[in-house]
Amino acid sequence: MYGIVNQAIQGLVTEQFGEETWQKVKEKSKVNIDTFFNNESYEDKVTYDLAGAAADVLGIPLSEVLIAFGEYWVLKTGMKNYGSLMKSGGGNLKEFLINLPNFHSRVMLIYPNLTPPEFRVSNVDENSLQLHYYSQREGLADFVVGLLQGLGKMFETAITIDLIKSRSEGFDHEICSVHW
Amino acid sequence: MVEEFRIGDNDLEKLFPFYFRMETKLQIVKAGKGLLKLYPGLVGNNFTDAFRFIRPSFSIKNTYDSIAEYTNQVIIIQLQLKNQKLLIRGQMLIIQEQILFVGSPWMAKVEDLEKYNLLVTDFAVHDPVTEMLQVLKVRQLAFEDVQKHHDGLVKANKEISDLAKFPSENPHPILRISFSGTIK
Numbered sequence: 001m002y003g004i005v006n007q008a009i010q011g012l013v014t015e016q017f018g019e020e021t022w023q024k025v026k027e028k029s030k031v032n033i034d035t036f037f038n039n040e041s042y043e044d045k046v047t048y049d050l051a052g053a054a055a056d057v058l059g060i061p062l063s064e065v066l067i068a069f070g071e072y073w074v075l076k077t078g079m080k081n082y083g084s085l086m087k088s089g090g091g092n093l094k095e096f097l098i099n100l101p102n103f104h105s106r107v108m109l110i111y112p113n114l115t116p117p118e119f120r121v122s123n124v125d126e127n128s129l130q131l132h133y134y135s136q137r138e139g140l141a142d143f144v145v146g147l148l149q150g151l152g153k154m155f156e157t158a159i160t161i162d163l164i165k166s167r168s169e170g171f172d173h174e175i176c177s178v179h180w
Numbered sequence: 181m182v183e184e185f186r187i188g189d190n191d192l193e194k195l196f197p198f199y200f201r202m203e204t205k206l207q208i209v210k211a212g213k214g215l216l217k218l219y220p221g222l223v224g225n226n227f228t229d230a231f232r233f234i235r236p237s238f239s240i241k242n243t244y245d246s247i248a249e250y251t252n253q254v255i256i257i258q259l260q261l262k263n264q265k266l267l268i269r270g271q272m273l274i275i276q277e278q279i280l281f282v283g284s285p286w287m288a289k290v291e292d293l294e295k296y297n298l299l300v301t302d303f304a305v306h307d308p309v310t311e312m313l314q315v316l317k318v319r320q321l322a323f324e325d326v327q328k329h330h331d332g333l334v335k336a337n338k339e340i341s342d343l344a345k346f347p348s349e350n351p352h353p354i355l356r357i358s359f360s361g362t363i364k
């Protein structure tokens with residue numbers, strides 16, 4: 001994944017637990033890279049190793065790391081680096097989610113070698129919808145849950161998220177039922 | 181009064197040289213000259229043989245009804261020629277029971293133009309794709325400068341920390357003595 005993703009893990013750990021903890025995470029992960037460059041591609045393994053090491057060092061389950069990372073991604077990385085892009089995604093949570101399938105197509109203009117996630121929305125109602133998540137990558141369902149929580153906070157909208165289908169139980173993609 | 185405005189294939193091709201349209205069985209009936217330059221025998225072929233969906237890829241199917249559900253999404257398709265795997269980014273639209281695709285080649289670096297044998301004149305006048313590739317090139321060069329600078333700093337840092345170890349690892353103190361013999 002692009003360096004911005006690894007930068008964000010570094011930012012999350014450093015801001016919330018300090019520089020020393022980040023050094024421990026890096027050591028534990030055996031990732032031997034001094035500086036992550038925003039728009040350089042790194043192997044996915046680097047990201048997974050960093051997230052796994054963060055869980056070990058902090059003594060929390062990986063799912064919690066991924067959820068925290070999702071929130072951080074929207075509220076810090078997204079808003080700080082690409083605030084206008086985030087805001088142009090929609091005027092409220094519902095609009096943003098309906099536009100989500102096109103969102104990374106725009107991001108691909110910034111990161112041409114992106115391997116983006118694929119989203120689809122269905123069952124759109126006044127206060128709920130179902131978000132379908134398709135990906136070539138494994139194990140990021142909790143990241144999506146964290147991202148959605150972050151979007152709820154960004155739009156100051158209370159939301160609940162239920163993962164109603166997932167690949168870990170044999171379905172071919174994830175479905176999140178989102179209520180607000 | 182609502183005036184009906186129609187545009188013919190000749191004009192459509194000027195605005196979108198990489199357009200094509202296909203009927204309900206996904207047989208391609210017409211294509212723009214940019215696309216035909218890359219794939220001369222395209223007309224008459226089936227979409228399913230000529231292209232592959234890249235984005236969306238998991239949820240879309242090669243049927244008229246499925247494609248019709250994606251007219252509000254960015255579509256990326258890939259040419260399926262043996263030595264030609266160009267990506268084209270655009271949009272589908274249903275017009276008079278045909279599917280119209282308009283879009284433009286989607287490349288990651290300016291060198292790809294040559295690789296795919298494309299010239300600036302193959303693109304529509306309004307199309308910013310070739311300029312965008314130049315912008316990407318400038319960014320890539322700037323990035324290489326930063327990386328060189330970064331590597332230099334890493335090297336310098338290492339030298340500094342090696343030098344800093346010198347006094348502690350050397351049992352004899354280091355003295356600098358001036359010509360007049362006084363210790364500085």
Ligand code: HEM
Nearest residue numbers: 001002078082085086107114115116117135136137140147
């Ligand atoms: C300005 C905002 C955003 C930017 C710049 C951005 C960019 C990226 C980047 C660079 C990646 C790594 C993929 C790669 O390098 O190949 C990624 C992955 C991902 N993004 Fe975004 N993104 C943004 C917002 C969002 C939002 C709002 C969501 C969802 C609610 C989202 C969902 C995901 C997911 C799930 C992945 C994992 C990729 C996978 O499953 O293969 N992103 N994004």
